[in-house]
Amino acid sequence: MNLAARDIRHHLGRFLLTAVGLGLLLGVVLSMIGIYRGLVADALGLVRSPGADLWVVETGTRGPFAEGSRIPGDTRESIARLAGVTEAGSMSFQAFEATHGERKLRLQVVGYEPGRLGGPPEIASGRGVSRERFEIVADEKTGLRLGERLPMGTDVFTVVGTTRGAVSSGGDPVVWMSLKDSQTLQFRLAPAPARREAERGAAATATPDTINAVVARVSPNVSAESVAEAAERWKHLSAMTQEQQETILTRSVVEKARQQIGLFTTVLLTVSTVIIALIIYTMTMDKVREIATLKLIGAPDGRIVGLIVQQALALGLIGFSVGASLIVSVKDHFPRRVVMLPEDAAGLALVVIVVCLVASGLGVRLALRVDPATALGG
Amino acid sequence: MTETSPAALVECRGLAKHYGEGDTRVDALKAVDLDLRPGEVVGLVGPSGSGKTTLLNLVGCIVEPSAGVLRLDGETVWDGRWLRPDLRSLRLEKIGFIFQFHNLLPFLDVTENVALVLDMAGASKEDAAARAQELLDYLEVGHRRKAKPSSLSGGEAQRVAIARALANRPRIILADEPTAALDGERAGIVMDLLRKVAVEQSATVVVVTHDEKIWDRFDRIFTLRDGRLVGSDGARR
Numbered sequence: 001m002n003l004a005a006r007d008i009r010h011h012l013g014r015f016l017l018t019a020v021g022l023g024l025l026l027g028v029v030l031s032m033i034g035i036y037r038g039l040v041a042d043a044l045g046l047v048r049s050p051g052a053d054l055w056v057v058e059t060g061t062r063g064p065f066a067e068g069s070r071i072p073g074d075t076r077e078s079i080a081r082l083a084g085v086t087e088a089g090s091m092s093f094q095a096f097e098a099t100h101g102e103r104k105l106r107l108q109v110v111g112y113e114p115g116r117l118g119g120p121p122e123i124a125s126g127r128g129v130s131r132e133r134f135e136i137v138a139d140e141k142t143g144l145r146l147g148e149r150l151p152m153g154t155d156v157f158t159v160v161g162t163t164r165g166a167v168s169s170g171g172d173p174v175v176w177m178s179l180k181d182s183q184t185l186q187f188r189l190a191p192a193p194a195r196r197e198a199e200r201g202a203a204a205t206a207t208p209d210t211i212n213a214v215v216a217r218v219s220p221n222v223s224a225e226s227v228a229e230a231a232e233r234w235k236h237l238s239a240m241t242q243e244q245q246e247t248i249l250t251r252s253v254v255e256k257a258r259q260q261i262g263l264f265t266t267v268l269l270t271v272s273t274v275i276i277a278l279i280i281y282t283m284t285m286d287k288v289r290e291i292a293t294l295k296l297i298g299a300p301d302g303r304i305v306g307l308i309v310q311q312a313l314a315l316g317l318i319g320f321s322v323g324a325s326l327i328v329s330v331k332d333h334f335p336r337r338v339v340m341l342p343e344d345a346a347g348l349a350l351v352v353i354v355v356c357l358v359a360s361g362l363g364v365r366l367a368l369r370v371d372p373a374t375a376l377g378g
Numbered sequence: 379m380t381e382t383s384p385a386a387l388v389e390c391r392g393l394a395k396h397y398g399e400g401d402t403r404v405d406a407l408k409a410v411d412l413d414l415r416p417g418e419v420v421g422l423v424g425p426s427g428s429g430k431t432t433l434l435n436l437v438g439c440i441v442e443p444s445a446g447v448l449r450l451d452g453e454t455v456w457d458g459r460w461l462r463p464d465l466r467s468l469r470l471e472k473i474g475f476i477f478q479f480h481n482l483l484p485f486l487d488v489t490e491n492v493a494l495v496l497d498m499a500g501a502s503k504e505d506a507a508a509r510a511q512e513l514l515d516y517l518e519v520g521h522r523r524k525a526k527p528s529s530l531s532g533g534e535a536q537r538v539a540i541a542r543a544l545a546n547r548p549r550i551i552l553a554d555e556p557t558a559a560l561d562g563e564r565a566g567i568v569m570d571l572l573r574k575v576a577v578e579q580s581a582t583v584v585v586v587t588h589d590e591k592i593w594d595r596f597d598r599i600f601t602l603r604d605g606r607l608v609g610s611d612g613a614r615r
Contacts, residue, residue: 001490001497003483010485010526293481296440297542298470299498373440375481376431376554 003294003303004310007287018279019315022272023322026352029268030327031334033344036254036261038337043169043249046108048242049121050089052215053224054079056231056239062248063240064093064212065169071237073183073209076113082230084222089117090211092182095172098152105142107175108168109152111182117215120176126161132178137161141173153185169253171336179211269351277359280312284363291367292374304367312360316352386449387549387582388414388437393446395432406432408605409446416549416580419573419595421587424602430586431554433602437584438473438552439465451549470499474543478555480535482527488514488538489523495545513541517571533564537571544575551575553585562591569595 008015047065056079057069073090080088092111097104112118114129120137126146129135136157138144148159157177166174177185187208218227228239240248250258284291291304324345331338390412396405407429414420422430435441436448439455448456451472455462462468469475482491489510496506514520517537519530527535536556543551553572557565569585569592576583585596593599601609 001486001494001503003485006490007485289481290483290485293477293483295466296438296469296475297495297498298466300464300466303498373435375475375477376435376440 002310003307004314007307008311008314015315016318019318020322022275022279022315022319023326025268025272025275025323026320026348027323027326029265029272030323030340030345030348031331031338032261032265032268033348034327034331034338034340035334035336036258037339037341037344038334039169039254039257039261040250041339042167042171042337043254044246045166046110046168046174047245047249049110049166049174050091050112050118050215051121051217052117053218053242054085054216054227054231054239055242055245056214056216056237057212059232059236059238061238062252063238063245064091065245066248066252069212070210071212071214073179073211075211075237076116076214078234079214079216079231082216082227084218084227085216086219087117088214088216089113089119090179090214091118092179092186092210092212094182094186095168095170096152096175096185098150100142100144100150105150106170106172107142108170108172109182109185110174110176111179111185111211112176113179117217120161120163120166120174122163123161124164126159128161129176129178130160132180134158134181135160135177136181137163137176139163139166139173139175141165141167142175154188155181155184157181165337167337169249183208183210269355272352273355273359276312276316276356277362279315280308280360280363281366283311284308284366288366288370289375291370292372295370295372296375301368305364308363308367309357309360312356312363313353316356316359317349320349320352385415386413387416387451388412388584389447389449390433390437391447391449393433393436393448394444395429395436395441396444405605407436410607412600412607414550414582414584416582417576418597419569419576419583419585421585421593421596421599422602423587423593423599428602429605430602432605434552434554434584434586437550438475439468470495470546472548472550474546474548474551476536476539476543476551476553476556478558480527480539482530482535482538482542484527486527487523488519488525488527488530491527491538492541492545495542499546509545510541513544514538517541532559533567536560536564536568540568540571540575544579547579549579549581551581551583553583555587555589556585557587557589557592565589565592566595 055063057063058071061067061069063069076088076090079085090113094109096107096109098107119128129137134155134157136159138159140162144150144159146159150157218224224241228241231237231239294304328340331340390410392409394409395407396403398404410433422433424430436443443456455468489507492510492513493506496509511520514523517540519534519537522530522534557568560568572583575581600607
């Protein structure tokens, strides 16, 4: 006869309400983990989108995602000629705020050479950029539809394709355009300052052929490290493998966010432990007379400990299920991506079990100290 | 004169209990000699603080005696120390308890309250349920077998508590004010039941009570005063 189940059923409403409350707390813990995973996925999504093996950037910098990197536009041709390189493409990256109708759109603009490495990884609808000018491929998160026109800088661009789930590490949706357009967007001055600059000399108004990085694929028979070494013989360039680039992002760019979220998650788990311990202690306090009666009629300690520990576990696991279901059902409505991995959920479930066992310690201690004589008398 | 019997179910020899030491020492029970035979229903009476509940706790192996010898059903359980390491299994095996406020577990229904004792003793689910039903029918509360304790009347709850006390067929039944919460008629019914059990199961029933209405139902009445057994009267016979 399972006493814990019977007691839960007896106080079902109160128990479920408590479990739901705990579930909300555990849901926040789970969402924190999911937000961090989303942060990493977003950050890595953009760096993985070109499908490159090698990133060539300005010497002394760690690439366009960590800091500013400016290299000459003809670098791509030099890199493409290195032994082992099968493909190369020039890329530019910039944050941009556009106005679409009534609303402001924060965008991550990626410039690439159509037909070369660096374009959108997968087109959800429409097509890729095929002309040199005034076409963009926008992520669905921008809210832009095929054929829509978006003014950016001094030009107006037409949406010819869309992608799904492509955002920067800051969560801004990505827009791809030709390298030429992105350079114009980045460097061409508005008419008034352009006129002023023109008076100072015509050269100042020309759009410089500057890019942020060159991405390259290397032959499967050649190591990316050896190509990086070769690229670094040019003193004005630094080169890093895809793996190094990803490490920079996860260890440097999102590291503080990871620590922040990790600390917050720890605090929440500690709060959960205290709450579970208090709930279980209170539930045990309410049952002191029943526990004394059980001891008096001969129930062994194992049975009484089982009653408390099983209730603590039930509380934790029901709470976890409520929290997990809640987060799974609302995660797509979060402004930033929330990635729920089965191993994270399983890990948290395990932590919840441990937390419940630890938290039930107070209740168990109280129960074991109950004097059976308490059952006698009024 | 101390009565002795080789067949006594409860034997106390010089059984004593004190709390504290030196100036703070309180003698709750002083060297009690007692023999209770099978089939007897005995009353423990006396003013509050006289040691009735202490004696019940000692016989029920709930509280450790300070001195003396205690034998239950022929087995010496205390002789300066507990001779059984697991007192709860001893209680489960030999003793049934009936409480003033019945102490039924509120989260179990009537049948489960009775079957729990058998479940703890290792009986199968079916056997436990069958025995519980048999006892509930015997005590005329079988029709309430699925009810929760909160929906029972005082008399019904006390009969269920008696069924639980009898479930494992103990030969010693200790009752603490079992009729205190009942009116005269229901108190009489409960005492009749306890007598029936004592006779049919050859058990000893010890009842701690202040309720003078039921004194004529006892075979013997033991009076305690200031921790001493000051009298033993044959009430019924």
